[in-house]
Amino acid sequence: MTTGSTGTATTDSNGEHVTEEQVAMASVGSNWAGNLAYGARDVAAPSSVDELAELLQGAGPFRPLGTRHAFNEIADTTGTLVSTANLPEIVEIDADRRTVRVSAAIRYGDLAPRLASAGWALANLASLPHISVAGAVATGTHGSGDKVGSLASAVAGLELIDTDGRRHELRRGDPDFDGAVVSLGALGVVTEVELDIEPAFEVAQTVYEGLDWNEVLGDLDAVTSLGYSVSLFTSWRSADRIDQLWVKHRTDHEERDVPFVRATRPRHPLEGISAEHTTEQLGVAGAWFDRLPHFRLDFTPSNGEELQSEYLVPREHAAAALEAVRGLADRIAPLIHVTEIRTVAADELWLSSAYGTGAVGIHFTWRPVQPAVEAFLPTLEAALEPFGARPHWGKLFTMPGERMPQLYPRWHDFAALRGRFDPRGALRNPFLERLGL
Ligand SMILES: Cc1cc2nc3c(=O)[nH]c(=O)nc-3n(C[C@H](O)[C@H](O)[C@H](O)COP(=O)(O)OP(=O)(O)OC[C@H]3O[C@@H](n4cnc5c(N)ncnc54)[C@H](O)[C@@H]3O)c2cc1C
Numbered sequence: 001m002t003t004g005s006t007g008t009a010t011t012d013s014n015g016e017h018v019t020e021e022q023v024a025m026a027s028v029g030s031n032w033a034g035n036l037a038y039g040a041r042d043v044a045a046p047s048s049v050d051e052l053a054e055l056l057q058g059a060g061p062f063r064p065l066g067t068r069h070a071f072n073e074i075a076d077t078t079g080t081l082v083s084t085a086n087l088p089e090i091v092e093i094d095a096d097r098r099t100v101r102v103s104a105a106i107r108y109g110d111l112a113p114r115l116a117s118a119g120w121a122l123a124n125l126a127s128l129p130h131i132s133v134a135g136a137v138a139t140g141t142h143g144s145g146d147k148v149g150s151l152a153s154a155v156a157g158l159e160l161i162d163t164d165g166r167r168h169e170l171r172r173g174d175p176d177f178d179g180a181v182v183s184l185g186a187l188g189v190v191t192e193v194e195l196d197i198e199p200a201f202e203v204a205q206t207v208y209e210g211l212d213w214n215e216v217l218g219d220l221d222a223v224t225s226l227g228y229s230v231s232l233f234t235s236w237r238s239a240d241r242i243d244q245l246w247v248k249h250r251t252d253h254e255e256r257d258v259p260f261v262r263a264t265r266p267r268h269p270l271e272g273i274s275a276e277h278t279t280e281q282l283g284v285a286g287a288w289f290d291r292l293p294h295f296r297l298d299f300t301p302s303n304g305e306e307l308q309s310e311y312l313v314p315r316e317h318a319a320a321a322l323e324a325v326r327g328l329a330d331r332i333a334p335l336i337h338v339t340e341i342r343t344v345a346a347d348e349l350w351l352s353s354a355y356g357t358g359a360v361g362i363h364f365t366w367r368p369v370q371p372a373v374e375a376f377l378p379t380l381e382a383a384l385e386p387f388g389a390r391p392h393w394g395k396l397f398t399m400p401g402e403r404m405p406q407l408y409p410r411w412h413d414f415a416a417l418r419g420r421f422d423p424r425g426a427l428r429n430p431f432l433e434r435l436g437l
Contacts, residue, residue: 028081032069035307035370038076045086049161049191055082056189057165060426064185066135067107069128070394071308073431074139074184082189084134090192093118099156100197104134104190108151109297112289120197124148124229125292127340128302134190139394140182140352142361143292144248144342145229146221150354153347155181157194162187163426179410179417182351184393186432187421202251203228203291206283207267208260211242213326217319220360224343226256229292232341233269236333239326243338244269248292251285269294270303270337270365302365303337307373309380310363310392312344312353317387318360324383325362332380335373337365350410353390361392374398401436 026045030037043065046052056062061079068075075081085105091114092101100120102111108122109129115121124143126136133151135141137158142150157171158180168188170177180187216223216232224230227247234242244267249255266275266282275281277299279291295302313321322341325332332339340363344354353359362384366373377398381389390407391397405411418437422428428437 030068031071031075032067033071033307033368035071035368036073036076038081040077040081041079043081043083045083047086047088049087049167052082052084052087052189052191053161053165053167055080056161056163056426060163060424061429062163062189062426063429064134064138064189064427066105066132066138067130069131069135070139071396072394073429074393075135076431077429079426084189084191085132087191091115093120093197095120097156098197099194101157101192101194102133104193105132107132107297108136109289109293115197116200116287116289119200121200121288122151122195123154123198124151125289126151127231127294129289129293129295129297133193133195135394137181137193138183138185138190139392140349140354141394142342142344142354143229144224144231144361145345146225146343146358147345148229149345149347150349150352152181152349152352153345153354154196155193156196158190159192160188160190160421162421163424168421176417178348179350179414180421182349182393184351184432184435184437186418186427186437188427201288202285203248203288204251204283204285205246205248205279205281205291206258207263207281208245208247208258209243209263209267211245211260213240213242216242217322220319220322221315224360226258228253230343231269231294234339234341235271236329236336236339239329246281246294269340273303305368306337307366307368307370308364308392308395309366309373309377309397310361310395311381311384311389311397312359312361312392313384313387313389314357315343315360321360321384321387321389322362324387325380328380328383331376332364335366335369335376337367339364350414351393351408353392355408355410359390362389363392363395366396370396401434404435 063077065081090103137152228250229248231246233244342361
């Protein structure tokens with residue numbers, strides 16, 4: 001087992017050589033955005049499931065840790081951060097069942113090319129490939145697509161170890177499964193995830209510029225259905241114009257005519273950043289994993305100096321919710337790098353932001369001015385409240401826990417599930433307590 005709180009040593013406590021990546025993982029350190037220094041005492045990275053089970057039977061508190069991309073304290077603890085990155089790597093494709101079984105810590109960016117080289121694909125990816133499968137799934141991370149669910153909706157099964165060291169194998173259709181996928185890391189440490197796969201496909205990505213807000217809101221469905229995966233980006237510099245529309249078209253699907261002005265050179269969604277960081281555009285077809293994320297694995301995603309929030313509203317309220325946000329454009333503009341609007345298909349996962357309804361995600365990549373952002377969030381949340389907006393679990397939000405049972409019909413069932421899997425409360429942290437869990 002590798003443990004430690006700080007340090008840059010190249011040997012571990014047993015005198016064995018460790019890579020720089022392993023050292024970084026073993027340090028308590030901070031999250032990717034650097035806005036949160038974890039309050040944990042140490043990091044544990046067991047190298048076998050038995051070792052993990054033994055660790056979890058101890059007192060705690062613990063929190064599972066992925067690739068540290070969450071912007072809030074969801075993964076934090078005063079005790080031990082538990083990483084699964086040292087567990088043996090697994091990528092096992094089952095062609096008959098159309099699934100792949102993977103180790104929890106694998107990053108989508110490492111998994112995807114391996115799947116592709118075997119002729120397979122995942123239905124969707126987030127904007128960045130740098131995140132771990134278990135960490136993404138635990139927060140309901142999603143990409144975009146009217147007919148494509150969140151990354152969590154592709155989970156067909158998972159294996160986790162609870163805080164009594166018991167191993168649970170949950171499969172789609174099992175009674176606890178729908179509660180256990182988007183888990184907020186509150187049920188145990190996931191060790192393996194089984195994901196749905198489909199035959200590999202190609203995607204061509206094209207950016208369009210300078211859309212009229214009124215025209216888009218007049219028929220939002222017409223815009224979001226222009227491709228397999230569609231994103232709108234705006235910096236709110238103008239309350240009348242949306243800066244960019246990204247359309248990712250599957251080459252095995254019928255192509256739609258897009259009635260907007262096509263960009264003539266590659267674009268980054270954020271002003272002033274080189275398009276070199278982004279996946280290829282200008283309609284050049286390429287492998288699914290090289291087009292579905294906006295950002296390339298070997299470059300910093302997004303801006304790097306940023307914070308994020310996102311609220312997902314049921315599709316039927318999306319245009320009205322966006323109008324409400326537009327009414328705050330003057331307040332948003334000084335705080336923001338960019339807003340992204342995406343769609344997510346409905347699922348049945350209890351804590352998913354698309355539970356029971358197709359959803360539209362209204363995302364904010366803020367400048368790194370956390371006090372000002374957090375002072376503004378209650379205003380934004382109040383504007384979105386009439387539309388049943390659900391917060392992204394891995395991003396900044398200030399909504400009180402009392403609101404959650406109204407937003408998530410299975411909230412109390414999840415609270416009961418958490419109590420069953422973690423009766424000692426060893427995985428609880430201030431984030432979960434704020435939510436009433
Ligand atoms: C630049 C950037 C772009 C992003 N783009 C998107 C996007 O396109 N779409 C979107 O929806 N989100 C996006 N996010 C948010 C991000 O996907 C989520 O915060 C995600 O949870 C990060 O995964 P992680 O592996 O870094 O998890 P961490 O931040 O390490 O942990 C997040 C949660 O997962 C839990 N967890 C981690 N590993 C395990 C495990 N093995 N078992 C049980 N629980 C576990 C943790 O306890 C914690 O609750 C983005 C974030 C960044 C920084």
